[in-house]
Amino acid sequence: MANISKRLQKEKIAKLLMQLSGILITGSLFLILGTILYKGLPHMTWEMISQTPKGGFYLGKSGGVLNAIIGSLYLAGLSTILATLIGIPIAIYLHVYVRQGTAISRFSKLLFDVLFGIPSIVYGAIAFSIMVFFGIRASLLGGVITITLLTIPIVVRTLDELLRTIPQDLKHVTASLGATRWESAKVMLKYIRPGLFTALLLAFGRAIGDVAGVMLTTGYSDNIPKYLDEPTATLPLAIFFQLSSPIPEVQGRAYASALILTFLILIIVLCTHFLSSKQKKHQT
Amino acid sequence: MDRRIVKDKLVKNSSALLLGFMLLVVLLIFIGLILKSQPLLESHPLGDILSKSVWAPMKGEFGFLPFILGTVWVTLIALLIAVPLCILAAVYLVEYAEDRLRNMVLPLVNVLAAIPPVLYGVWGVLFVVPVIRDVIAPLFGLQISGYSVFAGGMVLAVMIFPIMMSIMVEVIQTIPQELKAVSLSLGATKWETIQHVILKKARPGIIAAVVLAISRAFGETIAVLMVCGNIPKVPNSLFDAGYPIPALIANNFGEMMSIPLYDAALMFAALLLFIIIFGFNLLSRLILNKLEAPH
Amino acid sequence: MYSFPILQAEETPNIISLKQPHIQIKDLHVVVEGQEILKNINLSIPNNSVTSIIGPSGCGKTTLLKTLNRLLDDSKDVEISGSVLVNGEDIYAKNAEVTHIRKKMGLLSQKPFTLPMSIFENIAYGPKIHGEKDKGKLKAIVEQQLRNVGLWEEVKDRLDSSATRLSIGQQQRLCLARGLAVEPEIILGDESTSALDPISTQIIENLLMDLKQRYTIVLVTHILRQARRVSDYILFLYQGEVIEFGKTEELLLHPKHEITKQYVKGFIS
Numbered sequence: 001m002a003n004i005s006k007r008l009q010k011e012k013i014a015k016l017l018m019q020l021s022g023i024l025i026t027g028s029l030f031l032i033l034g035t036i037l038y039k040g041l042p043h044m045t046w047e048m049i050s051q052t053p054k055g056g057f058y059l060g061k062s063g064g065v066l067n068a069i070i071g072s073l074y075l076a077g078l079s080t081i082l083a084t085l086i087g088i089p090i091a092i093y094l095h096v097y098v099r100q101g102t103a104i105s106r107f108s109k110l111l112f113d114v115l116f117g118i119p120s121i122v123y124g125a126i127a128f129s130i131m132v133f134f135g136i137r138a139s140l141l142g143g144v145i146t147i148t149l150l151t152i153p154i155v156v157r158t159l160d161e162l163l164r165t166i167p168q169d170l171k172h173v174t175a176s177l178g179a180t181r182w183e184s185a186k187v188m189l190k191y192i193r194p195g196l197f198t199a200l201l202l203a204f205g206r207a208i209g210d211v212a213g214v215m216l217t218t219g220y221s222d223n224i225p226k227y228l229d230e231p232t233a234t235l236p237l238a239i240f241f242q243l244s245s246p247i248p249e250v251q252g253r254a255y256a257s258a259l260i261l262t263f264l265i266l267i268i269v270l271c272t273h274f275l276s277s278k279q280k281k282h283q284t
Numbered sequence: 285m286d287r288r289i290v291k292d293k294l295v296k297n298s299s300a301l302l303l304g305f306m307l308l309v310v311l312l313i314f315i316g317l318i319l320k321s322q323p324l325l326e327s328h329p330l331g332d333i334l335s336k337s338v339w340a341p342m343k344g345e346f347g348f349l350p351f352i353l354g355t356v357w358v359t360l361i362a363l364l365i366a367v368p369l370c371i372l373a374a375v376y377l378v379e380y381a382e383d384r385l386r387n388m389v390l391p392l393v394n395v396l397a398a399i400p401p402v403l404y405g406v407w408g409v410l411f412v413v414p415v416i417r418d419v420i421a422p423l424f425g426l427q428i429s430g431y432s433v434f435a436g437g438m439v440l441a442v443m444i445f446p447i448m449m450s451i452m453v454e455v456i457q458t459i460p461q462e463l464k465a466v467s468l469s470l471g472a473t474k475w476e477t478i479q480h481v482i483l484k485k486a487r488p489g490i491i492a493a494v495v496l497a498i499s500r501a502f503g504e505t506i507a508v509l510m511v512c513g514n515i516p517k518v519p520n521s522l523f524d525a526g527y528p529i530p531a532l533i534a535n536n537f538g539e540m541m542s543i544p545l546y547d548a549a550l551m552f553a554a555l556l557l558f559i560i561i562f563g564f565n566l567l568s569r570l571i572l573n574k575l576e577a578p579h
Numbered sequence: 580m581y582s583f584p585i586l587q588a589e590e591t592p593n594i595i596s597l598k599q600p601h602i603q604i605k606d607l608h609v610v611v612e613g614q615e616i617l618k619n620i621n622l623s624i625p626n627n628s629v630t631s632i633i634g635p636s637g638c639g640k641t642t643l644l645k646t647l648n649r650l651l652d653d654s655k656d657v658e659i660s661g662s663v664l665v666n667g668e669d670i671y672a673k674n675a676e677v678t679h680i681r682k683k684m685g686l687l688s689q690k691p692f693t694l695p696m697s698i699f700e701n702i703a704y705g706p707k708i709h710g711e712k713d714k715g716k717l718k719a720i721v722e723q724q725l726r727n728v729g730l731w732e733e734v735k736d737r738l739d740s741s742a743t744r745l746s747i748g749q750q751q752r753l754c755l756a757r758g759l760a761v762e763p764e765i766i767l768g769d770e771s772t773s774a775l776d777p778i779s780t781q782i783i784e785n786l787l788m789d790l791k792q793r794y795t796i797v798l799v800t801h802i803l804r805q806a807r808r809v810s811d812y813i814l815f816l817y818q819g820e821v822i823e824f825g826k827t828e829e830l831l832l833h834p835k836h837e838i839t840k841q842y843v844k845g846f847i848s
Contacts, residue, residue: 092295
């Protein structure tokens, strides 16, 4: 073959390009983490995570973003709990009570896929209009409702994937023992338990990082909320606000806040990773 | 015995209720958006709204073209960067890389999916914008702030890496080994096999991944808003500022309610997003479901 | 566990010597995931004839076939030692060029795997890859190969339609034609008729018997009657070892080894 060396050369070039693409894609992760670490670390102080904003905080005076950290944890925690309480029955219903492959089952799954894709700003805008209509002010409750709607599809979709991995035999066994469908559903839930926590963590991660949904509905406050109807600061919004400030100290705090959020997210990612490898072992 | 069955029925009905409730939520969002944007649609013809490029709410002029084109620019730039990179990397991971490398890279790419948009925005402001300002723009002899559709596209590209990669890898993995063996045993090189057989066979899946990524890109709000410049003018080049639809909503909602029709205009923007994203999502899911069907 | 006499060196099956055998296998060992699938294979496969590899499932038949055109290269955790000589060239030599080797061997797999393109493109794919650009020549190749497998009359009016629209039997013939289009010297068949109906099976078998005039053919089959019908030589493989290799009639009627006897009689499968 006369042209074989040329063909092999092409292969080599293609392979090089592929490797390069892979490096660029993976590298972008480290670039992002690196940038935030590099900029955030010099501004990171104990004050940042232990104090709420003091007077003149937004002019560069002392204080921290504890209000936003706690606010975010409240918001994400409550939304995740609510989303789970609503999401688990729906996922179970779609798997146990509705026959697979029927129009209802396919339509519902499609619906949740699509719901998952709707941007949070749309949820936020709608929730805001409803709140205005009923005269509710921006508050933790408003945020929780918005973010719950946002995270239900995540819970349902993740559980759906998990329930699909359950061997048909297991379903048949419980059914043939005379269990009602609810009873076999409980067995199934037990089977996917490690995965269940993965779903929760995914929802929590999405909830804690969302801005567009909360910026209209949750408001902002320098205090740690005590009641559901108080406006509440969230970490992503704290980053967003501080970053747009012209004062260098405040910008620095935005970088440090970004570092805190990154840290929280990485913890969630690590837990998810740990749990999903456990789920895999559990299944084999 | 009876109690068990009653319990079963109870669970069934309440779950069905919850499912119905979620269906209702979608419907309510859709109807709500239409109702709220009605005032704008009544006073301005739809064609004008979509095709005019003057945005002057004070004077009652609501041309959406700058925002639509802003979104289109940013999305296209993101796709131009991300699609080739993701296809190449996905093929490499499935066809060339060893298991160990693949099991290392894929989780890392998934970490990208977990990073919240606002952190992408921070990265965009701290890294992408300065790079465009200090490195790329000077190459073209330009002096700009760096806040541009290009910056938005670059940040978005990284944001859609994970969803594209994960779908593409999955799709390429499902191509039967035997099909590759056919091409190889005819004396094709691995790259030729990839070009002519694998990529061809994977095409519907790749398209679905891209469509899904488009719908993700369309809706992305905060990260793009932070780096895009947000000037309501139709962008003419990579380095012009742009103003995507989600940014319009996020920046103005709830603030200028005193201007007549402004509220309706922003609701219309949300409706536009909802319809476009719903459509694209539906499309890609239908393609993917069809691909899964034979199994 | 069935016990059988282990072959001693002097007992190694009689290698049928012919002038310049196409394929010669020397000291071949294949280890997959730590398990020795093929143990010390030494063989010469005769030219211009059909050789069938038989043996119980899991004995390494398909692995042996795949080592012949280096299709195992891409599999995971595979160690291959020894050599396979094709026309005297070791295809496992360090500087061996794998696409060139594979081109020499047409592979017909268990199920027909058509490429995701039209009937015409399926056959033109190989020649195109190897640098044939002339449209007229490509057309001629496609027609000739389709005639070779008796498919021309059936598909000549729909060359541009997708290959998946053909029946399974037609697809398998298309796959054969596709393999022949790159002008191989050897045809490898991996249970090539196992997915086919009896009539298509017969067509393929007859084709193979015609083709042996021009090609050396190696088939893997688990159907003894098929091996008897089509092959000139039979190779009996058991647990990764060559137990017996000889002319078809001889091996089937007068097997030398107890284990071969058992297999031929159908006691082990």
